[in-house]
Amino acid sequence: MRRSNQLNQTGADTDSRRGTGASHSVGTCTAVIGSMTRAMKAQALLSEAAVRASLVKVSSAQTTGGCAYGVDFPCTQRANVQVVLERAGVRVREYLQV
Amino acid sequence: MSKLVYLDHAATSYPKPPTVMAAVSDCMKYCGGNPGRGSHPLAMGAASEIYSCREMAAEMFGAEPDRVIFTLNTTHALNLAIKGLAGRGKQGSGGFHVLCSDMEHNAVYRPLYRLAVEGIIDLEVFDTFPAAPVRTEDLILRSLTSRIRPDTRMVVCSHASNICSAILPIRRIGELCRRRGIHLVVDAAQSAGVYELDVDSMGITALCLPGHKGLMGPQGTGMLILGKGAALDTLMEGGNGVDSLRGEMSEDAPERYEAGTLQTPAIAGLRAGLEFVESAGIEAIREHERRLGAKLRDGLLEIPKVTVYAPHREGGVVLFSVEGYTSEEVGRILDGEGICVRAGFHCSALGHNTLQTPADGAVRGSLGWSSRERDVEGMLRVVRKL
Numbered sequence: 226m227r228r229s230n231q232l233n234q235t236g237a238d239t240d241s242r243r244g245t246g247a248s249h250s251v252g253t254c255t256a257v258i259g260s261m262t263r264a265m266k267a268q269a270l271l272s273e274a275a276v277r278a279s280l281v282k283v284s285s286a287q288t289t290g291g292c293a294y295g296v297d298f299p300c301t302q303r304a305n306v307q308v309v310l311e312r313a314g315v316r317v318r319e320y321l322q323v
Numbered sequence: 324m325s326k327l328v329y330l331d332h333a334a335t336s337y338p339k340p341p342t343v344m345a346a347v348s349d350c351m352k353y354c355g356g357n358p359g360r361g362s363h364p365l366a367m368g369a370a371s372e373i374y375s376c377r378e379m380a381a382e383m384f385g386a387e388p389d390r391v392i393f394t395l396n397t398t399h400a401l402n403l404a405i406k407g408l409a410g411r412g413k414q415g416s417g418g419f420h421v422l423c424s425d426m427e428h429n430a431v432y433r434p435l436y437r438l439a440v441e442g443i444i445d446l447e448v449f450d451t452f453p454a455a456p457v458r459t460e461d462l463i464l465r466s467l468t469s470r471i472r473p474d475t476r477m478v479v480c481s482h483a484s485n486i487c488s489a490i491l492p493i494r495r496i497g498e499l500c501r502r503r504g505i506h507l508v509v510d511a512a513q514s515a516g517v518y519e520l521d522v523d524s525m526g527i528t529a530l531c532l533p534g535h536k537g538l539m540g541p542q543g544t545g546m547l548i549l550g551k552g553a554a555l556d557t558l559m560e561g562g563n564g565v566d567s568l569r570g571e572m573s574e575d576a577p578e579r580y581e582a583g584t585l586q587t588p589a590i591a592g593l594r595a596g597l598e599f600v601e602s603a604g605i606e607a608i609r610e611h612e613r614r615l616g617a618k619l620r621d622g623l624l625e626i627p628k629v630t631v632y633a634p635h636r637e638g639g640v641v642l643f644s645v646e647g648y649t650s651e652e653v654g655r656i657l658d659g660e661g662i663c664v665r666a667g668f669h670c671s672a673l674g675h676n677t678l679q680t681p682a683d684g685a686v687r688g689s690l691g692w693s694s695r696e697r698d699v700e701g702m703l704r705v706v707r708k709l
Contacts, residue, residue, distance in 0.1 A: 260565045260578040261359035262389050265374040269388075280370075282362035291567030294359070316575075 254300040255321040256310065257283050257293055264294035267315050274309045276302045287321060297323070328662045328698045332691030333485050333513055333640050333669075335535050335542060343539055343595045350591035357584055359564035369587045376594035377577070383597060384530060384548050385521030392547040392577040393585055397512040397533040398430040400547035401479075403580060404508045404529035405434045407555025408477055409443055420445045420472050424480040425677040426453060426489060429670040431479050431510050444477075453489035453633045454678060460492040468499065477506045482520070483513035486674045486687060488616060488638025490518070497526025506553075512536060513640065516600045517609050528553045537608070538600055539692075540593030543586050549576060559583070608692050612639030615690040615699055622703040629706065632678040632685060639690035642678065645709050649683040653709070657686075660705045662698075664688045 258264045264280055271278040278296040285291055298306055300322060310317055329337050350372055356365030358373045377388035384391075394400040409421075421444045423431055439446040450466040452459040467478070478500055482493050493509055500507040506528040511520055516537025522530045527550050534544025549555075557572050561582030566573045573579055600608065616639040623629045628646040645653050654666030667684040668675050675684060688702060 259573060260389075260563070260575045261370050262374065262377065262577055263575055265370065266388055269378075280367065290565075290569045290573075292564055293566065294564075 252300050253297050253323040254303055254306075255281060255283060255295050255297050255323065256306060257288060257295040257318045257321060258315065259293050259318060261294045263315055264296055266313075267310055267317075268296050270309050270313050270315065271296060271298065271306060274305065276305055276309065278306070283321075288318075293318070295321075326661050328701050330688045330690065330694065330698060330702060331663045331665050332536065332694070333687060333689035334665055335533075336537065336539055336691050336693070338693060339541065339592070340539055340596065340599045342599060343541065343592045346595035347541060347588045347592040350588040354587060354591065358587055359578065360584075372587060372591045372594070373585060376590050376597070379594055379597040379601075380546055380548065383520075383601065384515075384532075385523050385525075386548050386550075389576055390522075390549040390551075390553075392549065392580045393590055394531075394545040394547055395543055395586070396535070396545040397510060397531050398545075400529075400531035400545050401430045401508070401510055402434050403547055403555065403558040404531055405431070405477075405479060406438070406558055407580075408506050408508065408529065409438055410556030418443055418445055419477075420447065420475040421477045421479065422447050422449050422467065422470055422475060423478070424449055424451045424491060424673075426451050426484045426486070426491075426674040427479070427481060427671065428485050428510060428512065428674070429672070430512070431481065431508075432673055435479060445474075448673070451489065451491060451677070453484065453487055453636060453674075456635045459489075460495065463492060464495055464499065467496065471499075471503060471505070475503070475505055477508060479508040479510070481510040481512065482518065483511075483638065484633075484636075484640065484671075484674060485513050486640065486669050486671050486685075487633035487642045487678065488636040488640045489633055490514075490636070490638070493520075493527070494525045500528075501526040516605065517612060517639070519605060522548050522550050526550075529555075534589070534593040534596065537691075538593060539596035541589040541596075543589045544593045547580070555580065557582070603692060611692060612690045612694070613637050615639065615694050615696065616641055618696065619688055619690065619699045619702065622699065623706065626703075626707055628709065632680060639694075641688045641690075642680070642685050643688075644681050644685045645706065648709060650681070650686050651683065653686045653706075656709070657702065657705055660701075662702050662705060664702070 278298040283293045354368040356369045358369040377391040380391045381388045438444045508529045511532040515532035530548040534540035535542045559582045563578040632642040650666040
């Protein structure tokens with residue numbers, strides 16, 4: 226099972242176990258999107274924006290509704306990812322940090 | 324098989340390009356997983372195959388990949404669009420007014436008829452003047468405009484007729500509908516791959532098209548391409564690999580409308596068909612069909628016993644009857660000579676009524692990209708002997 230920590234919309238680490246002020250700029254983050262098609266669209270958009278992203282099936286333990294797909298990306302690209310996907314109208318359910 | 328002359332492209336295109344057949348076969352060999360249902364390589368490979376077809380279709384029809392919904396055929400797409408929009412439209416209100424053209428296929432007419440019988444819509448037909456020996460765009464627009472009412476919510480019409488070469492001015496109809504806030508559902512069964520179509524710039528709410536006709540894909544493929552911001556009620560509910568713990572379908576298109584496992588190998592073939600069309604060029608395909616259609620129509624018009632319907636319309640679909648023969652008799656004679664056409668009513672009672680064909684229908688010859696001059700000449704030779 227993947228282990229992820231939830232991030233808020235500004236990208237701050239919301240998992241208190243990691244301590245306040247912990248940086249998420251290293252490691253892998255996941256944008257949880259939902260459907261396979263939207264996740265693939267997100268991956269294509271990020272690829273065009275020079276963000277290396279890979280398609281993943283998000284662990285059901287980390288979603289509320291059951292199966293969902295998303296994209297993994299380097300956490301250093303968190304802000305870029307948010308801008309790219311928002312501009313394209315791709316709704317991200319939540320951002321997770323592995 | 325090589326002796327057959329295939330002139331039934333309005334029913335389905337044949338033969339399919341070798342690349343289409345290879346894509347189907349390769350997909351079955353190498354992408355055997357269920358798309359959007361897992362994370363193993365075969366499932367992801369199948370999902371990738373599906374997505375690349377969505378991307379190609381989106382580019383060809385002016386949309387985005389997540390607005391491309393795969394269906395089994397155009398009829399399926401039209402049912403989804405018409406009933407999905409009607410479902411959204413009836414929420415919180417009574418019945419509403421819908422207009423369709425006088426040339427519609429049963430794929431349009433029957434879903435609308437059922438909604439009308441159920442009291443969900445009030446259905447009215449507008450004229451399209453396919454037999455008029457003049458330009459008809461303004462006439463059609465006037466006929467449509469004069470029937471629009473305050474409660475008109477939807478216009479449903481074919482882009483190109485399936486029984487003759489009549490074309491509707493979809494861009495102008497789309498502009499009208501956009502101005503009036505009316506949904507436009509377009510049946511592009513005969514025009515996809517032959518005429519340029521752009522869902523957003525043409526003001527189309529739902530573009531319904533087959534994969535297996537002008538787009539050269541396998542049978543069992545169709546698409547519904549949604550206009551920007553369009554949303555429908557679902558026609559079917561079930562598993563789609565998303566939000567499995569919830570009772571309702573997720574709102575996100577296209578999976579919202581794609582309950583159940585998709586026909587991945589056929590969609591892989593459709594992707595190859597789209598590539599084929601793009602490579603051949605839509606304009607070149609249209610000109611090829613127009614030229615051969617003119618040859619067939621002109622040849623038939625020279626035969627005294629033959630009546631050609633809508634003879635002034637240019638394109639690859641030619642409808643005719645022969646004095647002293649029923650349409651089925653002509654069809655059987657052509658069958659016997661290895662010439663594949665279609666006789667009868669072509670699932671279009673409205674269209675045949677508009678063209679005033681005989682009581683037993685008429686014979687349709689329809690050209691495609693693979694048709695040759697000698698195919699037309701072969702058919703004319705047989706009809707001349709009748």
